[in-house]
Amino acid sequence: MKLKLTSVYVDNQEKALRVYTEVLGLAKKADFSNGPYRWLTVASPDEPDGTELQLALNDNPAAKAYQQAIFQQGQPAVMFFTDDVKGDYERIKARGAEFTMPPTEVTGSTIAQLNDTCGNLVQITQLARW
Structure with a gap:
């Protein structure tokens, strides 16, 4: 089995598409509508055929x-992994992201969290090198 898709609920799909592509740097993968329903996914530009993230409208x-x-519990809805959390933090912050936690060392990794402005916290994680 392979993991090909996971979802994150957003309160505005158009805004989420802008944040996840223009701010976080992901690439739009699929975008089509059927009546009021919109199927919208993004993927890593480094792995365009890898796992997709559906930006699902939270109308349920x-x-x-x-x-x-x-969100109220401070739990990230989605986590991304990187080899350079501090560099990604600076790059994403320069694009206007609102970080709720700068790069912070925790057990086994360094993490940063940002508000995607669509109802979610996003965590960026760099695993420690042992």
């Missing part, structure tokens, strides 16, 4: 409640 009350509860 259960999804909205879940998204808000996770």
Whole structure:
């Protein structure tokens, strides 16, 4: 089995597309609509055929409640991994991202968190080299 898709709920798909592509640097992979439903995914430009992240509209009350509860608890809705968290922090911050946590060393890694402005916290993680 392979992991090809995971989802994050967003309160505005157009805004999320801008944040995840122009600010975070991901690439739009799929974008099509069927009536009011929009299927929108992004992927890493380094792995365009790798795992896709669906930017799913939180128009389902259960999804909205879940998204808000996770955010209020300070839990990231999505985590990205990098080999240079400090460099990515500076690059993404220069593009206007609102970081809620600068690069911070924790057990086994260095993490930074930002608000995607679409209802989620995003964590960027650099694993420690042992």
